[in-house]
Amino acid sequence: MNTELFDQLAEYARMAYGYEGEITRDTLLSDMGTKSMEMIALTSTIENELDAEVTIHEIMTMKTFGELVDRVAEEVEE
Amino acid sequence: MGLMETVLERAKANQQRVAFPEGQDETIMKAAAEAVQAGIATAVLVGDEAELRSLAEGRGINADIFEYSDTTSDEGSDDLVSRYSALPVCQLKEKGIRRRLSRPLERSMILQAIGDVDITFAGKIATTGEVIAAGQALVGLAEGIDVISSMGIFNIPGFEGPEGSLLGFGDSAVCANPSADQLASIAISCCETVKALCGWEPRCALLSYSTCGSSAGELVEKVTEARDIANSRRPDLAIDGEFQLDAAINPGIAERKVGRESAVAGRANIIIWPDLNVGNVGVKLVQQFAHADAYGPMLQGFAKVVCDCSRGAGVSEILGNVAMSCVRAQALKEA
Numbered sequence: 001m002n003t004e005l006f007d008q009l010a011e012y013a014r015m016a017y018g019y020e021g022e023i024t025r026d027t028l029l030s031d032m033g034t035k036s037m038e039m040i041a042l043t044s045t046i047e048n049e050l051d052a053e054v055t056i057h058e059i060m061t062m063k064t065f066g067e068l069v070d071r072v073a074e075e076v077e078e
Numbered sequence: 079m080g081l082m083e084t085v086l087e088r089a090k091a092n093q094q095r096v097a098f099p100e101g102q103d104e105t106i107m108k109a110a111a112e113a114v115q116a117g118i119a120t121a122v123l124v125g126d127e128a129e130l131r132s133l134a135e136g137r138g139i140n141a142d143i144f145e146y147s148d149t150t151s152d153e154g155s156d157d158l159v160s161r162y163s164a165l166p167v168c169q170l171k172e173k174g175i176r177r178r179l180s181r182p183l184e185r186s187m188i189l190q191a192i193g194d195v196d197i198t199f200a201g202k203i204a205t206t207g208e209v210i211a212a213g214q215a216l217v218g219l220a221e222g223i224d225v226i227s228s229m230g231i232f233n234i235p236g237f238e239g240p241e242g243s244l245l246g247f248g249d250s251a252v253c254a255n256p257s258a259d260q261l262a263s264i265a266i267s268c269c270e271t272v273k274a275l276c277g278w279e280p281r282c283a284l285l286s287y288s289t290c291g292s293s294a295g296e297l298v299e300k301v302t303e304a305r306d307i308a309n310s311r312r313p314d315l316a317i318d319g320e321f322q323l324d325a326a327i328n329p330g331i332a333e334r335k336v337g338r339e340s341a342v343a344g345r346a347n348i349i350i351w352p353d354l355n356v357g358n359v360g361v362k363l364v365q366q367f368a369h370a371d372a373y374g375p376m377l378q379g380f381a382k383v384v385c386d387c388s389r390g391a392g393v394s395e396i397l398g399n400v401a402m403s404c405v406r407a408q409a410l411k412e413a
Contacts, residue, residue, distance in 0.1 A: 035224070040215045044169035051173065056211045 005050075005076065006069050012049070013065065016042035025066030029059065052076050081231065081244065081276065081373065082398055089118045089404040094196040096400060097147070097189055099124045099182035100203045104137060109396035114143045118401050122195050125182040126150050147189060149180050161192045167218035167381065178216070183208065187216035190382050196407040199400060201386035210252070210377065213384040220267070222311045223379045225260040228252045229268045229348075230374030231276070232364055239327055239347065240281070246272045246348035250357035251375040261304035262311060265350045267378040269315045272348055274409030275376075275402060283326035283346035284308075284319025285356070289335045292322075301352055318342035323349065376402060383407045 010023040017033035033039075039056045047053050052075035054068070062068055079087075096113065100106045101123035107130075110121040123130045127148040134141035159175045162168050168175070168191075178184035186198040198217070200209050210226050219226070229248035237243050248268040253260055261284065269280035286301045287293060301320040308317040318340050324331040325343055332344025351357035364370045376399075377386050385403040387396055 036211075036214055036226075037219065041169060044174070044215070047174050048169075048171045053174075053177070056215070057207055 002069070002073055005073055008049070009046070009069055009072060010065070012042055012045045013068075016045060023065055025064060025069065027065040029062055029065060029068065032065070046072060050076055081233070082401070085275065085398075085401045085405050086116075086118065088408070089401040090116070092408050093117065093119055094404040094407045095120045095122060095145075095194070096197045096199050096403070097122045097124050097186035097195040099186040099198065099200050101125055101130050101144075102133060103202045104133075105391070105393055105396065106199075106202050107134060107137060107139060109393045109400065111139045111143060112393060112397055113400050116397075118397070119197075119404050120145065122147055122186075122189070124149065124186045124189070147185060147194075149182055149185055155179055158188060158192065162188050165191055167191055167216070169215070184212050184216060187212055187384070190384075191217050196411075197383045197385060197400075197403045199385045199387070199396075199403060202389060202391065202396075204386075206252070206386050209384065209386040213377070213380050217384060218381045219379055220270070220381050222263075223267055224263040225253050225256065226377060226379040227256075227260075227264040227267055228375035229271045229378055230361070230372045230376070231272075232370045232372050234364060234368050234370040237368070237370075240345050241276070241278055241347050244276070244347075245327070246276075246278075246280075247357075247360070248348070248350055248378075249354070249375075250351065250361045251354075252377070254354040256304075256353060258300050258303035259307055261300065261350065261352065262307035262317075263379060265304065265308045265317045265348075266312050266315065268348050268350060269312070269317065271376060271378045271406065274406045278347050280315060280348055281342045281346050282315065282317045282348040282350060283321045283342050284317065284350045284352070285323055285326060286320035286352055287322065288320055289322045289325040290320070290337060292335070297352065316341040319350075321346075373398075373402070376406075383410065 017038050019032040039059050052072050096119045098110045113119045114121050122145045124147045127146040131141040189195045190198050227249035228251040232245045234243050249264045265282050269282050272280050284301045284305050288298045305319045325335040326346040329344035336343040383403050383406045387399050
């Protein structure tokens, strides 16, 4: 697993959702937040900082934080 | 004069600029052309200008009646980037904005956010989810609103309410299981939409299976909580509940069931379903048993007017939707 990418994304998720709990690969995105404006904040930060475009629709279909990390990793590696 | 005739007249009296990001679709282009020719709106086709002009010619439409915003040209994009990035709604860096300027739907919304157009009209090609996601991200939500929702207007033969046979309702299409906050947002948005579109003084009833505590439980609590949130956010609006449908719209039943003062009970002109199950079933009941027509659903809750038409909509339905959007945009500017 790309630890650096994981940590970066965890930081972005904390900022976007205002989530203060521990974040693991198995953390449910729905536990971090469900508001669409929070998801927009997260996707915008990912795009701005990593130049990786992940849509809100994609995030809405993901269950865990690990799935998000894998999806962004695909974009970053392209 | 009926609702649609009034709306068409009002739209013509103060033309708005409508961005059409799906001009490649023949029905959309024909509706946009009719909107221009009837004096309802100025149409800005957003996309590959050369392709759109060629399609117009092939369809027998004068391509010069439209304005264009060309996704294939960089001309003017520095200005668009600079103006959009200066807005509080913008969360993207320059590269992200430029990426979106090359896509018709998102370019339309950027043009709308900066005020170059008043309305984005899509939905023939893009899904509702895509329109809502792009609208939230690029145009943003209206102040005091947590969620995008929809509203419609019934025309119910034989119904004699405060607005004759018309009755507003929301949300039957978008927000599946709203929280109390979101239900409050839906009620507030419906009040704003109906005020803008019909000029009614909104009286908005939050519906439940209970009237003023006649039953209890979490479903009822969500509705009363939504009422309190709505009243605290917008004390200027008449939003009340929880009411059963009959107590909301029938003055005699309201008098018996609602044991307190209410500006809404018995004379509501907008009803808010507690969730999408009720909303969908409710609309079907009124349509099937009361043979009602329903206008809409219209998306609401954005900072500006974003319209998502039905994929199966024909030219006249789209034209009506465009006119309704224009009237709503006029009201937004006047607010």
